[in-house]
Amino acid sequence: MRLFITGGSGLLGSRIAEIALERGYEVYSGYSSHKPESGEPVKLDLASPESAVKVIGEIMPDVIIHSAALTDVDRCEVERELAYRINVEGSDVIARAARRSGAFLVYVSTDYVFDGERGMYRENDETNPVNYYGRTKLLGEESCRDFCIARTCVIYGAKPASGKVNFALWLMDKLEKGESVRVVTDQFITPTLNTNLARMILECAERRLRGILHLAGATRVSRFEFAREIAEVFGLDDNLIAPSKMDEINWIARRPRDSSLDVSKAEEQLKEKPYGLKKALRVLKEEIV
Numbered sequence: 001m002r003l004f005i006t007g008g009s010g011l012l013g014s015r016i017a018e019i020a021l022e023r024g025y026e027v028y029s030g031y032s033s034h035k036p037e038s039g040e041p042v043k044l045d046l047a048s049p050e051s052a053v054k055v056i057g058e059i060m061p062d063v064i065i066h067s068a069a070l071t072d073v074d075r076c077e078v079e080r081e082l083a084y085r086i087n088v089e090g091s092d093v094i095a096r097a098a099r100r101s102g103a104f105l106v107y108v109s110t111d112y113v114f115d116g117e118r119g120m121y122r123e124n125d126e127t128n129p130v131n132y133y134g135r136t137k138l139l140g141e142e143s144c145r146d147f148c149i150a151r152t153c154v155i156y157g158a159k160p161a162s163g164k165v166n167f168a169l170w171l172m173d174k175l176e177k178g179e180s181v182r183v184v185t186d187q188f189i190t191p192t193l194n195t196n197l198a199r200m201i202l203e204c205a206e207r208r209l210r211g212i213l214h215l216a217g218a219t220r221v222s223r224f225e226f227a228r229e230i231a232e233v234f235g236l237d238d239n240l241i242a243p244s245k246m247d248e249i250n251w252i253a254r255r256p257r258d259s260s261l262d263v264s265k266a267e268e269q270l271k272e273k274p275y276g277l278k279k280a281l282r283v284l285k286e287e288i289v
C-alpha cells in the first residue's frame with residue numbers, strides 16, 4: 001500500500017508512519033516545517049491549495065491519512081483566517097484530490113466538535129463546538145463525509161513531535177525534576193495513546209471503513225486523574241500534582257468541560273481495540289524505557 005500522511009511530523013502522524021513502515025507500506029510523510037524522521041519526507045503547505053494538489057498528483061497514493069491541522073486551540077481563536085485556510089479549505093483540497101486520484105481518505109477529527117456539556121459522546125450525537133478550532137475541524141469533516149472520519153481526544157505518546165512535548169511527557173519531566181504542577185479536576189477526557197490510535201486508523205484505512213468513528217482511549221478521566229495515573233505507573237511523586245479548576249486557567253479559547261468519547265462502535269468493529277488507560281500507560285512505559 002502506498003500511503004500519504006499529512007502531518008507526518010506530528011504526534012499522531014509520526015507514529016502512523018513508523019507503524020506503517022513496519023507493515024511494509026510505502027510511506028510519504030507530509031510536513032510543513034519539521035522534517036519527519038520516518039517515511040519519505042514531503043513538504044506541503046495546506047494553506048496553499050496548489051501545493052497539496054501537486055503533491056498528491058505526484059505520489060498517487062492508495063490511501064491518504066489527513067492528520068495535519070493547525071492544532072493550537074488558542075492560536076486558532078486569534079488567527080481565524082489562517083485556521084480556516086488550513087483546517088477547512090486545506091481539508092477540502094485534500095478530499096477533492098483524494099477523489100480525483102482514487103485514493104481512500106481518513107480524516108482525523110476531534111472531540112472538540114462537541115460542546116462538552118454531557119460527555120461520552122457517540123458518533124451520531126449533535127455537534128456544537130465552543131471554540132474556533134472545533135468549528136474549523138467540524139467544517140473539515142463536511143468535506144470528507146464520504147470517507148472515514150476518525151474523531152479522537154487528547155493524544156499522548158513516547159516522543160516529542162512537531163517541536164512540542166505532549167501532556168504525558170511534560171508531566172513526567174516536571175515530576176522527575178521535583179517541580180510541582182497544577183492540573184484541572186473539572187475537565188474530563190478519554191486520553192489516547194498515539195500507538196493505539198495509529199493502529200486503529202491504519203485498520204480503518206486497510207479495511208476502507210467509511211463513516212464517523214470515535215477512536216480514543218477507553219477510559220474517561222479528569223485531567224487530574226490522568227496525571228495521577230501517569231505518576232503512579234512511572235513511579236513519580238503524585239504529591240507534586242496539585243488540583244486546580246478550569247476557570248483558574250487563562251485560556252484564550254473556551255474549552256469543553258467533558259469531551260470524552262464513547263468508543264463502543266470502535267470496540268465492536270475493530271480488531272485493534274481502544275486501550276483502557278492502565279494498558280495504554282503500560283505500553284507507553286515499554287516504549288519509553
Ligand SMILES: NC(=O)c1ccc[n+]([C@@H]2O[C@H](COP(=O)([O-])OP(=O)(O)OC[C@H]3O[C@@H](n4cnc5c(N)ncnc54)[C@H](OP(=O)(O)O)[C@@H]3O)[C@@H](O)[C@H]2O)c1
Nearest residue numbers: 007009010011012032033034045046068069110154155162
Ligand atoms: N493532539 C491532540 O490531543 C488531538 C486531539 C484531538 C484531535 N486531534 C487531531 O489529530 C490530528 C493530529 O494531531 P497531532 O497532535 O498529531 O498534531 P501536531 O503534533 O500538532 O502536528 C500537526 C501536524 O500538522 C502539520 N501542519 C501544520 N500546519 C500545516 C500546514 N500549513 N501545511 C502542512 N502541514 C501542516 C505539522 O507540520 P510541522 O510539524 O512541519 O509544522 C504537523 O505535522 C489533528 O488533525 C488534530 O486536529 C489532536
